[in-house]
């Protein structure tokens with residue numbers, strides 16, 4: 001049995017005590033961050049990162065298990081009866097060629113920590129160390145979950161399928177954070193649907209190839225594709241209620257090899273973002289209807305192929321969990337540094353840890369942009385140009401105060417859920 005939730009004040013007091021150790025860790029954490037940034041690893045290939053995480057967490061006194069969901073790492077600190085708090089950091093990088101010019105830029109050609117997962121790992125290791133050192137002040141279990149392959153939308157599921165909850169216990173709450181392109185030093189959480197569901201589709205339109213001089217003998221898949229792309233863009237504007245929202249992007253359109261050959265097929269790659277199952281179903285149904293309809297109108301002799309190539313469920317933040325967590329975080333950081341960013345169209349598979357065991361999730365954003373640069377860009381109306389966002393080859397979180405803010409938020413959040421002595 002867990003005791004009643006500690007007040008935000010009590011959690012904040014415990015956090016302030018634990019955070020006294022942060023000053024002594026800062027240089028080491030910054031060095032760790034730069035090292036991880038210089039050595040990014042792609043999804044499910046995070047071997048060096050996993051080894052570094054395992055080594056450090058073991059030194060802090062955690063029971064460490066590697067190879068969970070292929071390359072994932074679980075660090076458990078069982079500290080008497082009480083709630084189990086899952087703290088999650090993803091740790092994969094992206095196939096992006098870094099262009100930041102930083103002296104700790106990626107040393108691996110074509111791979112970059114362009115989403116800031118290196119910052120997530122550094123913050124979680126900092127929080128795990130502080131929580132271990134402060135173990136006299138709390139009861140319960142801390143599970144540090146270092147997740148692979150978030151960028152593929154497969155890592156959380158892989159860890160769950162590998163028996164994460166059966167082997168380590170079902171947590172009482174899932175907590176985690178993502179660094180983003182807004183001022184360092186601030187955090188933001190949105191209750192309810194917070195990160196969009198994402199569906200990726202590949203569509204192959206089948207036509208009939210011919211010599212470019214004799215279109216009458218062809219069924220031209222280039223024209224079919226062009227018409228399909230335009231009509232797909234009517235889904236959001238004409239079929240989704242004004243009070244709802246969705247994104248339909250055709251990110252790739254490929255057909256043909258040469259000016260005087262009509263090819264026999266065209267390929268489209270679509271990405272769809274939605275916040276509710278109802279809208280998601282409507283959009284997916286409309287996509288299929290339009291793709292099949294355009295093929296039929298063009299006189300295609302064969303039905304198009306529509307294949308799902310990836311999906312992330314919507315990430316729903318539990319309102320009670322957000323209120324409890326952010327009340328404590330606001331006490332420590334100052335209420336003016338905690339805001340509600342609203343729902344974002346990015347997607348995250350962390351929600352699977354919540355839906356799998358019906359566990360409340362509180363997943364927040366923390367800023368990584370230089371506040372001075374951000375302020376100037378905001379005033380000039382040039383945020384889109386001057387503040388690189390996640391996945392950009394220029395994405396470069398300011399090491400401090402980003403690191404301190406992330407460690408502070410995570411440590412405080414954990415103590416808002418553990419039993420305090």
Ligand SMILES: [Zn+2]
Pocket residue numbers: 115151390391
């Ligand atoms: Zn990403």
Ligand SMILES: [Zn+2]
Pocket residue numbers: 115116117150178390
């Ligand atoms: Zn990410």
